[in-house]
Structures are given as C-alpha cells and as structure tokens.
Amino acid sequence: MSLIKIAKGSEAKHVYQNGISKLPILVGEYKDAAFERVSLQAGAEWTPEIYKLTEHNQVFLFTSGKGYIKTPRQAFIIKEVSVFVPEFDVEEFTIKCPVDAKETLEIIHIVTEVNDYDKTCLVESRMALPRFRGVSEAWQYKEDFTGADIVQKMMLEHRNLGRLSMGANFGSGPNYIGQHIHNELQQWYIMLPGASFTYTAGDETIHVEEGDVTYTKSGSLHGSECKEGERFAYIWFELCTDGYPGEIK
Numbered sequence: 001m002s003l004i005k006i007a008k009g010s011e012a013k014h015v016y017q018n019g020i021s022k023l024p025i026l027v028g029e030y031k032d033a034a035f036e037r038v039s040l041q042a043g044a045e046w047t048p049e050i051y052k053l054t055e056h057n058q059v060f061l062f063t064s065g066k067g068y069i070k071t072p073r074q075a076f077i078i079k080e081v082s083v084f085v086p087e088f089d090v091e092e093f094t095i096k097c098p099v100d101a102k103e104t105l106e107i108i109h110i111v112t113e114v115n116d117y118d119k120t121c122l123v124e125s126r127m128a129l130p131r132f133r134g135v136s137e138a139w140q141y142k143e144d145f146t147g148a149d150i151v152q153k154m155m156l157e158h159r160n161l162g163r164l165s166m167g168a169n170f171g172s173g174p175n176y177i178g179q180h181i182h183n184e185l186q187q188w189y190i191m192l193p194g195a196s197f198t199y200t201a202g203d204e205t206i207h208v209e210e211g212d213v214t215y216t217k218s219g220s221l222h223g224s225e226c227k228e229g230e231r232f233a234y235i236w237f238e239l240c241t242d243g244y245p246g247e248i249k
C-alpha cells in the first residue's frame, strides 16, 4: 500500500447542477476527515449543511476564483486564497460566485469528526468563529528546516480549533523543505495554482501540481524540493491524531 495518497487535480471532472459541482476525494483514506472538491460557476450560490459542535467541524478552503460568503451578520470577500470556518450550527451561510465572474470559484471542503479532545478543547477555548482569513492577512512563521526564503503563513493556529490546523508555504525554485516528521499529525497538502514540485515521504517520491491533494499518515519522514522554474504553493492541513500531547484529552 502506498504511503502517499493522491487525488490528482487533472483527473477531476466536474459535473454541474445549478452551477455547483461536488467531487468527493481521498474517500476512506483517513477515518476522521472527509474531503471534497466543490466548484461554483458564475451566479451559483451554495448553502452548505451546518453541524453541531458535537457532530462535526468543517473548513472551507478557497483555492482559486473570486466570490463571497454571507452570514446573517457579516460578509466576507474571497479575493485570494482564503479559509473559512463557520460557527458550527449557530447560523446558516451562503457562498456565492458572482454573476459576472470570469472563472469558477474552487473550494476544498473538509468535514472532520469531533473526538473527545475536540469537544473539550472547543468548549473550553477556541478561536472566535466564524473565522475568515485570506493568505495575505495570515501571520508568518518560520521552520528551520525550510529554505531561507520560503514564505510560511498560518491560516488556522494549532490548539485553537481542537485538532485542526492549516497553513501555507510559498517559494520559488530552486528551493527545499527539508525532511521532517510529525509523529502525531495526519497531513494533507492541497496544491495551489502555480504549484509544481517534488514531494517525498518515506521511500516514495511524486511530482505534484496545481489541484492535487495528498494525504500522508502521521509518523513518516517527508520533505519537498522544487527546481529552477518550479514553485512551492500549497496549503498544509493537519489533524492531530488524538489531541496534542500533554494537554487535556
């Protein structure tokens, strides 16, 4: 069984109904997270299902295109790579691709299971929701095993949304993200427009591009390289298997 699971962007064939297409990806690869690609054509409006805090958490990652999200109290403009986390079932919201949009609004929708750690954590202290953050508004962090000029952005902070976290890496080749390991973190990469690089986990090496989504289970050594003319542009999404060590469980 291969270590790196991949849903290729080039193999995604959208089928639209009322301007919306949903394609489940990486089905069954990890029990606690369900992924789907959602695409909205110009003029389409989507009102996703909402869940109680004790049922599921969900995250919407906007990877390309423009649009907006409307809640009863607020509106968020999607004009760059952005993430949205609704406040569970507190309020409904709609995601809209404008009538005059030149391109589709592309979304990776993630629904996660809420375990006991999540329930405790989310009730005791969590980031204020709904959270909407564009990549240009995200704070920058640095890991010493990455190339000096890799730009790393925090989209959803660890320990502030139960087991979930999300960030982004950008950089031009030649460049590298050194081999490292996360013993507790399940890890997904979502390749953004312009991405083209080589990803290695364990003894497997693959080339990834825009639209690809990979899943690598916890505990495997992994890293990436991009050559001259290639580019790092991806979102990482992580789920701590049981909860962060040393914390409430």
Ligand SMILES: [Fe+2]
Binding pocket: 180, 182, 187, 222
């Ligand atoms: Fe990693």
